[in-house]
Amino acid sequence: MRKPKIRELKEAITSLFSKPYTTKFPYSVHVPFERFRGKPQYNFEKCVGCGACAIVCPAGAIKIEDLIDGNKPIRRLTHFSGICIFCGQCEANCIADRMGIKLTKEFDLAYFKQGEDAHSVEYELLLCKCCGRIIGAKKHLIWSIKKIGHLSFAQGILLHINQDILEIKSLIPEQKVDTPLKRTDIFKIICPQCRREAFLIDENIKG
Ligand code: SF4
Ligand code: SF4
Structure with a gap:
């Protein structure tokens, strides 16, 4: 049998006494690292409803709807985390100082029903008189x-x-x-x- 090298022996002994790199998720809470790119979230207060984030999204994860049939015309922006690839382009190109939509640290995004992965914001639309x-x-x-x-x-x-x-x-x-x-x-x-x-x-x- 081949004898273990000194380096391998050292690593084996060190790993016996060091903490595991992986976490025990879901049994213990996992804390994502500082620059983790999780679910993007709209901020209704900061977002102005321009739609730039929907245009730059490479995955088509943001739907922009202009609903003009009702009494009050509205623009609805809906984000689908089931389609999102968490690239961060929406936040990087947000005209509202990158505050209208921000990537959060939320990563546990399993849902039971279709559509539960969506969240949206709505703004009043102005139409030509x-x-x-x-x-x-x-x-x-x-x-x-x-x-x-x-x-x-x-x-x-x-x-x-x-x-x-x-x-x-x-x-x-x-x-x-x-x-x-x-x-x-x-x-x-x-x-x-x-x-x-x-x-x-x-x-x-x-x-
Ligand atoms: S993170 Fe990327 S894929 Fe997800 S909504 Fe933003 S631009 Fe689209
Ligand atoms: S999140 Fe930013 S880019 Fe997207 S609609 Fe709001 S203001 Fe415009």
């Missing part, structure tokens, strides 16, 4: 106002939202905008396409 197109999540537009500051007073939709924030009642009623559009309609809640139409009609470029 002329054509009904989606303009964006209201919270995202408020985030834009904070980014561009006083310049936001020069843009119709942002001006409206500014009035909301300052609790100033708008002189322009928030009702459906009639066609043909007029130049003054640019101060109403209309999408960029309709704003362009309003300019073209007013300049007699388009009838």
Whole structure:
């Protein structure tokens, strides 16, 4: 029989007296290491509903739904941990200072029923009062106002939202905008396409 080498003997004796590297999970609580990438979790307070995380997700683990049929149009973002590969791209590309969605240390993600792996956040959507197109999540537009500051007073939709924030009642009623559009309609809640139409009609470029 081959005799064990000194190094192997040393390792065998050391391992007899050292703690095992593995943990006794699930019998004892496992504490993940500092930079462990576990289940991403939305933070409703910080997320602005822009949808960038859904666009960059390589696994398609984030579903973005714009629900415009009800009384209050909403954008719903749903994360499915059953599909997620925990790459961290959603957090890395989050426009809200990487705080809208964050990877947690949660790793025990077994579920009994389909759909239990999902969690979602919802935000109010703003629709064009002329054509009904989606303009964006209201919270995202408020985030834009904070980014561009006083310049936001020069843009119709942002001006409206500014009035909301300052609790100033708008002189322009928030009702459906009639066609043909007029130049003054640019101060109403209309999408960029309709704003362009309003300019073209007013300049007699388009009838
Ligand atoms: S961690 Fe990666 S796979 Fe999971 S939701 Fe974020 S971007 Fe998608
Ligand atoms: S703010 Fe961040 S978490 Fe929220 S939708 Fe945008 S990218 Fe996703």
